[in-house]
Amino acid sequence: DPTPTATPGMRVEGGFIRDALNREVILRGLNFSGDHKVPPYFDFHTQPDVTRMRDDWGFNSMRFVLEWVALEPQRGAYDRDYLAAVRQRLDWAHAAGLHVVLDMHQDVYGPGFLGGNGAPLWTCDASRYAAFVPAAQWFLSYLDPNVTACFDDLWNTIALQDAFAAAWAVVAAEFADHPAVLGFDVLNEPYLGSASLDGFERDLLQPFYERVVPAVRAHAPHWLAFLEPSSMRNLGWPTTLSPFPFGDVVYAPHSYDNEAEQGMGFDPARRQAILDNMAALATEARALDAALWIGEYGGQTSHAGIVEYMTAELDAADAQLAGTSYWHYGRDEGYGVLHEDGTEKADVLGVLSRPYPQRIAGTPTVWSFDSVGGVFELRFTAAGTAAPTVVSAPERHYPGGPRVECVGCTAVVEGNQVLVTATSQGAPVTVRLLRR
Numbered sequence: 001d002p003t004p005t006a007t008p009g010m011r012v013e014g015g016f017i018r019d020a021l022n023r024e025v026i027l028r029g030l031n032f033s034g035d036h037k038v039p040p041y042f043d044f045h046t047q048p049d050v051t052r053m054r055d056d057w058g059f060n061s062m063r064f065v066l067e068w069v070a071l072e073p074q075r076g077a078y079d080r081d082y083l084a085a086v087r088q089r090l091d092w093a094h095a096a097g098l099h100v101v102l103d104m105h106q107d108v109y110g111p112g113f114l115g116g117n118g119a120p121l122w123t124c125d126a127s128r129y130a131a132f133v134p135a136a137q138w139f140l141s142y143l144d145p146n147v148t149a150c151f152d153d154l155w156n157t158i159a160l161q162d163a164f165a166a167a168w169a170v171v172a173a174e175f176a177d178h179p180a181v182l183g184f185d186v187l188n189e190p191y192l193g194s195a196s197l198d199g200f201e202r203d204l205l206q207p208f209y210e211r212v213v214p215a216v217r218a219h220a221p222h223w224l225a226f227l228e229p230s231s232m233r234n235l236g237w238p239t240t241l242s243p244f245p246f247g248d249v250v251y252a253p254h255s256y257d258n259e260a261e262q263g264m265g266f267d268p269a270r271r272q273a274i275l276d277n278m279a280a281l282a283t284e285a286r287a288l289d290a291a292l293w294i295g296e297y298g299g300q301t302s303h304a305g306i307v308e309y310m311t312a313e314l315d316a317a318d319a320q321l322a323g324t325s326y327w328h329y330g331r332d333e334g335y336g337v338l339h340e341d342g343t344e345k346a347d348v349l350g351v352l353s354r355p356y357p358q359r360i361a362g363t364p365t366v367w368s369f370d371s372v373g374g375v376f377e378l379r380f381t382a383a384g385t386a387a388p389t390v391v392s393a394p395e396r397h398y399p400g401g402p403r404v405e406c407v408g409c410t411a412v413v414e415g416n417q418v419l420v421t422a423t424s425q426g427a428p429v430t431v432r433l434l435r436r
């Protein structure tokens with residue numbers, strides 16, 4: 001199997017996720033969100049919707065939104081039906097050959113705050129929910145003093161952190177042996193509450209991660225830890241996280257353009273800022289001895305500049321040899337890749353579904369994709385000649401399969417994948433995919 005999806009043997013080393021054959025693993029995929037945030041905590045997806053991610057679009061992974069409130073609606077009472085429904089979707093992912101990163105999601109703390117999701121009601125004082133006044137734009141609700149107070153409680157109450165870790169441990173015990181699960185994204189967009197910009201990550205978030213990750217790994221020792229910086233990173237503040245006392249860490253920031261997030265569309269003049277920020281994120285990942293994976297990037301698909309915006313994001317991720325997960329696999333007129341009627345948003349999917357190396361058997365130096373000419377090029381130094389390098393070559397860019405030029409290698413096209421074998425160990429390899 002050229003693209004094994006079973007997780008045993010996956011680890012992080014030298015800035016990359018690596019498989020059991022020591023190949024770099026590059027994740028490209030979509031977020032499963034939308035109605036994952038609200039009861040009954042799943043969206044429209046059926047098994048064929050999962051299968052098409054690989055077959056139609058060439059993705060190899062998904063970030064799967066979990067809700068603490070769904071898992072533990074009452075303190076200490078875990079919802080087994082919820083876990084069973086999650087398992088069914090993990091089974092679909094595995095059958096489709098997709099890796100899954102489980103994400104304990106939250107926006108604006110929890111559903112106690114209108115428009116929020118994540119933490120169960122019992123985790124904060126009811127008076128906080130009652131006094132909350134929602135802001136005009138959902139993310140501005142973070143500034144409400146009651147939301148801040150609940151986050152402050154979380155960051156300063158060890159018993160609450162232990163409850164959060166215990167909930168994660170239930171997930172880990174349940175799915176430790178599930179072959180689709182690659183790892184866990186401890187908490188979506190951690191918000192600093194009233195802590196200082198400088199001190200939050202160092203004094204509160206870092207110890208929180210160092211408490212939760214071992215609790216999860218007590219049950220699922222091989223799960224990679226996908227760790228996000230403070231949500232202030234989205235606004236451009238560099239992270240102050242420092243190397244962790246455990247390994248197998250993937251740095252998991254998000255990449256958004258702030259003006260686009262505020263609903264103003266994307267000004268193509270901001271392309272360079274996306275590239276520069278991605279380079280800074282890669283530097284931060286290296287300092288943490290972590291791989292880099294952008295757990296969210298995405299935009300309102302009907303707003304101006306969406307094609308330029310998403311092209312900039314993927315060009316930037318390619319330049320840093322990073323993984324990505326688009327926000328989101330929804331059926332809506334917002335960020336979703338499908339319209340409300342279920343048809344594809346062809347312009348957006350035309351950008352997202354593009355060639356990338358899924359596995360690299362060697363040391364990658366560079367890859368890039370010219371979406372206008374349809375030319376993909378990957379260069380690497382071959383580690384050996386046994387396991388193939390695998391390149392995703394989506395049908396929409398290469399109808400009938402790509403034409404392949406190989407220097408220092410041989411290539412076989414199998415469906416929408418190209419399997420590349422180096423002719424000699426240590427040799428420089430160049431693979432080029434071209435339209436027929």
Ligand code: 9MR
Pocket residue numbers: 037106107115116117138189254261296327334335
């Ligand atoms: O796209 C999502 C939007 O429809 C919701 O109203 C909002 C609040 O739940 O969340 C948006 O998704 C955000 C995600 O949860 C966190 N990172 C930024 C995403 C896009 O704004």
